[in-house]
Amino acid sequence: MLEVKTRKQNTVAIVEIEGEVDLYSSPQLRKVLLELTKEKSPAILVDLANVKYMDSSGVATLVEALQQVGKYSGNLKLANLRDAVKDVFELSRLDKVFDIYQSTNEACSAFK
Amino acid sequence: MKEIEIKLPSDPRYLKIIRNGISHISEICGFSDEECNALTIAVDEAAANIIKHTYNGDENQTIIVRFTIKDDRLEIILRDFGKKIDPKNIKPRNLDDIRPGGLGVHLIKSAMDEVTYDNSPEVGNQLIMTKYLPGGK
Incomplete structure (x- = not known):
């Protein structure tokens, strides 16, 4: 099962995900991210510390959110990727497309 | 040679x-952590593709996954009973084209040494994926 929680830290909307993101669970993540982009949230940080697995549908969801954010000149960053998730981004060559940080604090400071 | 077969519904x-x-x-076969991750995502993507494209999201169909550990290789066959897929239409997308979707075939081909789409069964398709064991080729 996937758990997706959103909290605010100053102006940053932090999306904390826990579980495995796959074809079954990615629509749940998509719903949360698209709600944030719909309200033109200027800074979105996706915290992947507790994501053990992500498939291409999860990656596609993040790409879609990144593109939506780009439309209103907002910012979306990723933090705390585990090795298995990092591998998927590297294999897809998307590690160069996303701003990826080692920690949520580091990512939050980078929004300023 | 050891064979393991899983039969399950086409429900994500x-x-x-x-x-x-x-x-x-893949852990039993002695692959590295990185290879185990890549093989896991490849087989998951292949099964997800069957659900999305062959069965068009119908959750009540059947997928059979057969793992065969041979002397020099791990062979994984995914069998479906859906509409015929033309192997010519299965292509990895250009990675410079940044858009949602279309990464599954790329992830499958990156992880495996050989990938063969076989639509010769009377009903459905089978995807044969091979990864040579460490030191096996």
Whole structure:
């Protein structure tokens, strides 16, 4: 099962995900991210510390959110990727497309 | 030679069973952590593609996954009973084209040494994926 929680830290909307993101669970993540982009949230940080697995549908969801954010000149960053998730981004060559940080604090400071 | 077969419904909530299977089997075969992750995602993507494209999201069809550990290789066959897929239409997308979707075939081909789409069965398709064992080729 996937758990997706959103909290605010100053102006940053932090999306904390826990579980495995796959074809079954990615629509749940998509719903949360698209709600944030719909309200033109200027800074979105996706915290992947507790994501053990992500498939291409999860990656596609993040790409879609990144593109939506780009439309209103907002910012979306990723933090705390585990090795298995990092591998998927590297294999897809998307590690160069996303701003990826080692920690949520580091990512939050980078929004300023 | 050792054979393990999993038969399951084409419902995405059961994909985790396939992932647990391939993850454990690739570990037994002695693949590195990185290779185990890549094999897990490849088999998961292949099964997800069957659900999305062959069965068009119908959750009540059947997928059979057969893992065969041979002397020099791990062979994984995914069998479906849906509409025929033309192998010519299965292409990895250009990675410079940044857009949602279309990464599955790329992830499958990156992880495996050989990938063959076989639509010769009377009904459905089978995807044969091979990864040579460490020191096996």
